[in-house]
Amino acid sequence: MDSFVNDSSKAPFWSKFPKVIQDESKINGKVYAVNTGENNTALYYNNAMLQKAGVQLPWQPKSWDDILSAAQKVKAANPGVVPLWAAAGTSAGAGGVLQGSANLVYGSATPMIFDYDKKKWVVDSPGLREVFNFYKQVYSQKLGASTSDLFSPKAVGRPVVLLKDHQLAIAVGSNWFADAWTEENRHWANAAKEASAVPLPTSKGQAPGSASTLGGWAVAISKITKHPQLSWGLIKIMESTDNQVYIANHAGFVPPSQEVAKSNDFLNYAPPFNKAFGDALPNSKLVPSEQEGYPAWVQGIGQATGQIATDPNTSVDQAVKILHDTVANQVGADKVEAVT
Structure with missing residues (x-):
């Protein structure tokens, strides 16, 4: 699809996509799809919970220590x-x-899952x-x-409900939470007044100051179609500002275009949450889900964090061993490495 996206007259939206999103649908440097959300x-x-705990609002954590400090204050000020929420x-x-x-x-300090x-x-x-030590501090305290x-x-979906029911103070969570609160079965009418969102700090x-995973949905053109120009015309319609906003607001996405992500129609749909996730988008990073062995790495880090949550006395070395052994046993010892 390079012939389409590299022509600004055919793809006026493409230059508004951050590089990380442009790269999301590339294989060996060539574009095979265009993202829609x-x-x-x-x-x-x-x-209210953070304010009661003496945390200054709006909260702007700059490090993981800031997150832990706020959580400790919340625990002291808000029993029960x-x-x-840190998924494990x-x-x-x-x-x-x-x-x-x-x-x-x-x-x-080492933002790498796959080399x-x-x-x-x-x-x-x-x-x-660092990650396993953070989990140890969360669950040991x-x-x-x-x-x-x-x-x-x-x-x-559990943190969506806990936040709505005022049983949870802070959550590492996805952008779709805010959209879920507009649904009838999980409706939180006062979410915009009672809660806020801020990028997750490093x-x-x-640098770059914040971090996030990135997952997206994309559309492509079949190589056997007899009407590639017509197909591209449909994609161009889908990528219009109005349609990017509509898809984002009703499917729980962040628009791929930074221009659209800053538009009032998106920001005002689920304020103030949509702004925080739009701001975090350029520093978001794809997980290597396309690589053979990703399910093994997912299982390994899940088992390691789960073990820490179950027994906070689990050492960092033990957590590393769980991850190592799980992945090595499934993909082979020659397919794993320690980075110093």
Whole structure:
């Protein structure tokens, strides 16, 4: 599809896509699809709970220590409330990792899951050790959710309900949460007044300052079609500003275009949440789901974080070993590496 997207008269929207989204549908440097909507991750928080805990609003955490500090204050000031949702375990599968631990990996000192140069899965690194240490602090200090919630088959959507029911103060969560609160069965009429969202900071505030995973939906043109120009015409209609906004608002996406993501029709649909996720989009990063072995890495980090949530006395070395052994046993010891 390079002949289409590289011609501004045919694809006026393409230049408005951040590079990470343009690259999302590339294979060996060539564009095979065009994105119509994205999912990424940030921090949600309950305004009243943080204010009661003495956390200055609007909350602007600059590091993981800031997150832990706020959660500790919430625990002291709001008994019975879950201070922080940090997804752990394997029940939510790839979705739980996409909305949980992978975001922390990308915000760590070593923001790497797969080494594309060596074609190996990273199973030990300073960044992974930062992530496991963060989980240890969350669960050893009883700042996280119960294992019954974390390991539930409904774990992906559980923080949506806990936030709505004022049982959760802070959550590492996906942009679609805000859209879910517009639904009848999970309606939170006062969400815009009672909660806020802010990009997830990097571990120590290092550049680029925030981090998130990225997942998207795209459309392509079949190579056997007799009408490629007509097919492209449909894609061009789908990528119009009005249609990007409509798809984003009604499917729980962030528009791929930075221009559309800053439009009032998107920002005002689920304020103030949509702005936070639109702002986080340029620093979002794809997970290597296209690589053979990704399910094994997902299972490994899920087992490691789940073990920490179950037994916070689990050491960082033990968590690393769980990840290493799970991935190595499934894809081969020659397909994993430790990065120093």
